[in-house]
Amino acid sequence: MINIEDFMSMETKKLTSFEEALLLKSEEANADYREYANPQLANLLNLLGINKHFIKAKNTTVWDDQGDMYIDFLGAYGALNIGHNNDAVVNKIQKVIQRPNLLQTSINPIATVLAKNLAIVTPGNLKHTFFCNSGAEAVEGALKLAKIATKKSRIVYCEGSFHGKSMGALSVTGRNKYKKFFGPLVPLAEEVPYGDIDTLEDILKKYNDIAAFIVEPVQGEGGIILPPQGYLKRASQLCKQYNVLLIADEVQTGFGRTGYWFACDEENVHPDILCMAKSLGGGVMPIGAYITSEEIWSKAYGTLEKCLLHTSTFGGNTWACAAGIATIEYIYDSHLVEETQRKGKYFLEKLYDLKEKYPLLKAVRGKGLMIGLEFQSIKDHYLLSKFVKGKTAEMLEEYTGGLIATELLNNYKIITAYTLNNPNVIRVEPPLTISYEEIDVFIRGLEDILAKYKGMTGLAINNFKSIFQSALRR
Numbered sequence: 001m002i003n004i005e006d007f008m009s010m011e012t013k014k015l016t017s018f019e020e021a022l023l024l025k026s027e028e029a030n031a032d033y034r035e036y037a038n039p040q041l042a043n044l045l046n047l048l049g050i051n052k053h054f055i056k057a058k059n060t061t062v063w064d065d066q067g068d069m070y071i072d073f074l075g076a077y078g079a080l081n082i083g084h085n086n087d088a089v090v091n092k093i094q095k096v097i098q099r100p101n102l103l104q105t106s107i108n109p110i111a112t113v114l115a116k117n118l119a120i121v122t123p124g125n126l127k128h129t130f131f132c133n134s135g136a137e138a139v140e141g142a143l144k145l146a147k148i149a150t151k152k153s154r155i156v157y158c159e160g161s162f163h164g165k166s167m168g169a170l171s172v173t174g175r176n177k178y179k180k181f182f183g184p185l186v187p188l189a190e191e192v193p194y195g196d197i198d199t200l201e202d203i204l205k206k207y208n209d210i211a212a213f214i215v216e217p218v219q220g221e222g223g224i225i226l227p228p229q230g231y232l233k234r235a236s237q238l239c240k241q242y243n244v245l246l247i248a249d250e251v252q253t254g255f256g257r258t259g260y261w262f263a264c265d266e267e268n269v270h271p272d273i274l275c276m277a278k279s280l281g282g283g284v285m286p287i288g289a290y291i292t293s294e295e296i297w298s299k300a301y302g303t304l305e306k307c308l309l310h311t312s313t314f315g316g317n318t319w320a321c322a323a324g325i326a327t328i329e330y331i332y333d334s335h336l337v338e339e340t341q342r343k344g345k346y347f348l349e350k351l352y353d354l355k356e357k358y359p360l361l362k363a364v365r366g367k368g369l370m371i372g373l374e375f376q377s378i379k380d381h382y383l384l385s386k387f388v389k390g391k392t393a394e395m396l397e398e399y400t401g402g403l404i405a406t407e408l409l410n411n412y413k414i415i416t417a418y419t420l421n422n423p424n425v426i427r428v429e430p431p432l433t434i435s436y437e438e439i440d441v442f443i444r445g446l447e448d449i450l451a452k453y454k455g456m457t458g459l460a461i462n463n464f465k466s467i468f469q470s471a472l473r474r
Helices: 004-012 018-022 026-036 039-048 087-094 109-121 135-150 167-171 197-206 231-241 263-267 294-301 318-333 336-357 382-387 390-398 400-412 436-452 456-463 465-473
Strands: 054-058 061-064 069-072 126-132 154-158 189-192 210-215 245-249 273-276 288-293 361-367 370-375 425-428
Touching: 026 039, 069 436, 087 318, 109 126, 109 288, 109 318, 126 135, 126 294, 135 167, 135 210, 135 245, 135 273, 135 288, 135 294, 154 197, 189 197, 197 210, 197 231, 210 231, 231 245, 231 263, 288 294, 318 336, 336 361, 336 370, 336 436, 370 400, 400 425, 400 436
Parallel strands: 154 189, 154 210, 210 245, 245 273
Antiparallel strands: 054 061, 061 069, 126 288, 273 288, 361 370, 370 425
């Protein structure tokens, strides 16, 4: 029950209107974000020098409030496969704005068509789709599906994996940094090294209560890590041999990102459950989903008693599903899957050449337009270890990928970011609509940085003057 003082306080505070939000200046937005959202995230963005105030976006390009134009090579971590504010998606949404968006007492034809189309483009005999709002939700639903369908509880996952930060998804995410404060997590989760087929077989032999093995065909947040050739195929065979379901987490790799509709297609792997999200909404609407076979769905939710055991209020809403239909149509009609194979080959060849010339670039990994660039770590440099210690040194080591990203953003107008599980790696995941000319802009900018800084020390000093000043004040 609200007291009179609280009520009077609310009456004297002025709400900010939507129109005022559109006109909010960068300084005001920063101050309000610190006050009402996540203060330390604001500090981090400012510390890295990447807190731009962007006001417009189209396809691969975004503009800031100073009129500067940037090329987006981050693509919202793989959510912008068809670019910013794609007209095909926006136009489809416009056609359904008079329809009910949320109405659970009837069958939604828009959601129905999206489910049907997903059954066509996904691998194998996947058929029944459950809609939700994000990748983490898709993983949560997939884990529950595996448990109810198999009547078993143990889940096997990989070191270095990232499946989300909700409790179930976090339980099968392979980095302790995100898990250590939230225990106890969901029990009976077993970790194995990514790409190690022998250890996977050992653990499948060891336990008879394993419901599923969840795996990313390419580890995104792990640093764009590709498994050995044939790993997914052999893992699929082992899962069948030991009566374990294979869950493919294609949240980041799906819808053409690796040069295939889904990364599993490359080795003709047919997972039992496939999770998707990110680019399914065309970069306009949040939507996630998992899809499974008729056999597994029937075992799990195939009765009137069980069909509503797992639901989502906003899952399958009209606007999001319209965006999903439009996204699939656009990828298909524009031949983006085939284009991504060609562009990825072109991009990677140029990056391999840079790696041979510049030792600062430690590794280049990727498939299609899902690319990771790993740089030498700053932690072993004498100059930095001498002057920067404690929490500041830990932060420098944690965000070394941010050094390159900062340089690319501020001096070359190129947007990238580091990967969550390996901060020495910056991800390169532009919209699949990226042009060859824009790829060349990236290559020239990166080469300029690599040529200018022979080692990580100079780059760190150039970008982290404020950190050194902070360290000296401690």
